Amino acid sequence: MYGLSKQDYQTQIEELLDFMELPKDNEKHIEDYSKGMKAKVSLSAALIHQPKYLILDEPFDGMDFVSIQKICDLLRTMAGKGATILITSHQYDIIAEICDKFALLKDGVIKFNWTIMELENMAQEKGFGSKKTPIKAYLESIMSENQKTKLSWI
DSSP: OTOOOHHHHHHHHHHHHHHOOOOOOOOOGGSOOOHHHHHHHHHHHTTTTTOOOEEEETTTOOHHHHHHHHHHHHHHHHTTTTOOEEEEEOOHHHHHHSSSEEEEETTTEEEEEHHHHHHHHHHHHTOOOOOHHHHEEEHHHHHTTTOOOOOOTO
């Protein structure tokens, strides 16, 4: 467990099981868990050794709102203590709450790498300020540029 003593990782396991509201019995296999429960197990495994660097791909997929909020708070706390966390996600609304930098990758190219404030300013500059969610509207416009999909088989 990446340099943790048996006592330390057992303590970590107990804390993570409680925090993630995961069952403590060993009778059920992970494959029998819901999608959200599987996501919590995976995240718990990634967090058990208290990493300084954490890469998460769609960590909130299938999770309920309360769990997402708890995990966001945990990730903010970790970042506040110096951890570097890279999250890839399609869930802009969640990411915007917890990230201090935001990059957009489209067609294998990084379109921008800005702070949330820079992103807000660009959305305003591009005329999306009157929208209910200007950043989301701006991002959607970028993603739909040149996306005239044709179905040649019809």
